Amino acid sequence: MEYLILGIDTVFSNYNWLYCIFGIVLGTLVGVLPGLGPTATISMLLPVTYALGPIPSIIMLAGIYYGSQYGGSTTAILLNTPGESSAVMTCIDGHKMTQNGKAGPAIFAAGFSSFIAGIFATLLLVTLSPLLSVLALQFGPAEYCALIALGFLSVGILTTGDIFKGLGMCFIGVLIGTIGTDIQTGVIRFAFSYELENGIAFPIVAIGLFAFAEIIKNITKDQINELYKGTIQLFPSKEEFKRIIPPSIRGSLIGSLLGLVPGGSSTISSYAAYAVDKRFGNKKVVYGEGAIEGVAAPESANNAASQTGFIPLLSLGIPENATMALMLGALLLSGIIPGPDIVSREPQLFWGLAISMLFGNLLLVILNIPFIKLWVTVLRIPYNTLYPVILAICCLGIYSIHYNINDLVITAVLGLFGYIVVMLRLEVAPLMLGLILGPMLEEYFRRAMMFTEGSFAIFIERPIALVLVLIAIVLVVIGIINTFKRK
């Protein structure tokens, strides 16, 4: 109780609450703009944090981080353009809801489920931080490999219902992910004459496959109208509101646990939460056809994961992704060394951050509810006016990543590929997962094989890895049976 009061006192003193508001507003904006992610924003603000001091810095940067998770979902829902990799799963049901005239409830569900997840993850952060950081240490290369393989299988099977097509898309993503410098040997792979040493950045593929493909698909239609012509519902009905809560709790639990695992966990958790919810959630709704549960589950999971990701960051100094690595840099710049004793060593920082997250999540819902009407207005603009603007913003976003025209060329080609994929009724989400997790799978698999001198026994000898492998085998069997049953 004494620590909670300390946290509240920290947030509401020295204008720290203002830094929190600034962070979430800026985060929401950068999440909405494709291409301009939290990593770029935080790196630009890094020199500012040096002058601010550790507590306001980390509160502001955390606000940018989870604000961008929320902002990324808005464009995913309205325009089928995920602003963040963790918003890819939100596109599936979120954009379908927009097409069904339910953009308002979808945006509300994204905000409200993120709020539930925020509370859940913050409570976990304050109660179980020391214990959970020990659990995170149990994950070695074999466990990571098994977890990623499980992610591929679950998404491959559950988003498409066809294991062969789903895994095929996943492997195409993995192949795209191999482009760039091989981390262990330094050899540049598949770069041809383009400057692709660093691989193809996520926004390039996401904008190509989602935004450009969506624009091309819409303008090839004989009649171009608004994105949705009928009455647009602004807020969820009582029944829809009730349906948001169970998937949000499931998503929060999955996200909170996976957030402890370093390495793109907010993305993995959104995929896992969607897959689990589709399998075990509300049987009366059809996922992929505009189910509100399909928005609430991944959104709560990615928000919970982005917050519990602070546990390995603060207690072990392990950042889960590039954005968190920058936050670690900001802490180190201010002379704060992360460690298991950080709660007792820096109580003001730890509890201040925890309470700022609760405050920030509440603010995200309060600030964004009035904006639902504004966002939904976008759908009223005639599409033939809107698509050149979307195209221009996307090109601007891509160009601003590396100031490289090759990125635009690659996105244009991926847009054409995305259109073909959409027309063939294949799912893009498994490809995105393959792209994001493929390089990690390669890295951990190589490490595991190096440790064991090329023996696969490590996947059987380590209990967590064995459990994950067994679940993966069961999923393959279920997937094959379901695929042939469907046929």
Place this chain on the structure above:
Amino acid sequence: MYGLLHYETGTLQDMGPGWFPYVTSVALIILGGIEFIRSILAKEIVCVNFKLKIPLYITALIIAVAYAWPYIGAVPAIGLLMVSSGFINKDYKARWFFLSWAFIVILLLVFKYVLGMSIVLWNT
């Protein structure tokens, strides 16, 4: 397969840069083979109506704008992209173009002067 020919694969214990792309391609070929057999055995045939004229035009347009960008700057490049893509549709009006172009120019100014991005707005 390109990986197998151009990059060293190594062994399972000491993998080269070509090992992972090679194994992934083999897996992809197997999956493709299964899908090929399934499509031959399928009783129902679904025809996909591809309209390639507009998709190819949009792709070529973005590529052309990308190559023109360093020579003309961001403001004309974006304007060119918007006008050339907008007028695919016969209902697109010049008024809408100027309004939305003005919006993008404001966004560009924010990117350059507020966020400090090094974007060349107008290349003289």
